[in-house]
Amino acid sequence: MVSPEIENIRFDLRIISAEIPDDSRVLDLGCGNGDLLAWLVANKGVQGTGIEQDRERAIHCIGRGLSVLQGDLNEEVRDYPDYYFDYVILSQTLQQVFEPEDLLHSLARIGRKVIVSFPNFSHYSNRLQLFFKGTAPKNDHMPYSWYDSPNIRVITIKDFRKFSRDVGYNITKEIFINTNPANNDGHVIHNFTNLRATYGIYIIEKERP
DSSP states (O other): OOOOOGGGSOHHHHHHHHTSOTTOEEEEETOTTSHHHHHHHHHHOOEEEEEESSHHHHHHHHHTTOOEEESOHHHHGGGSOTTOEEEEEEESOGGGOSSHHHHHHHHHHHEEEEEEEEEOTTSHHHHHIIIIIOSOOOSSSSOSOTTTOSOOSOOOHHHHHHHHHHHTEEEEEEEEEEEETTTTEEEEOOSSHHHHOSEEEEEEEEOOO
């Protein structure tokens, strides 16, 4: 299996990779072209599985030697037993899911920890575009127009914190980043995160009885 160099992986995926312990059992939902999964398998010895809705991307992953299923995320995760995975990753996919609460409930059932990342809609560039132009934000981090976007909802850092609290998830770690999509570079944001971070990354777990 050919693994990409770590510097060639998206910055948010590099941050996520650092949170995965060696030899973990990992499920990567919406795994795209498989870069993160390939790196984890090659460099951390994880037992990695992916689920990807896009048929061509899934075929590409399989061609790389990855164990990837093609199908609907909500449907495929139902077949796994409780706590089957150490970590379940849902990276930049939550905003495209029709029933996110149901999906996260399933992920918290099959995974001991769930890593969720999403674009932060309350970033100051989005606020400025709405305020001055009165149009739906479109930029490097949200490159689609309102009519062709795969994103069916918008999420902010504050929204996800409140959601987690309301439905009973423990947030064990929060990481906020600002990225440059042109070169996979980025940095961690520590202050005024809801205003300055382009992406939020959360590690959550379900409160157990």
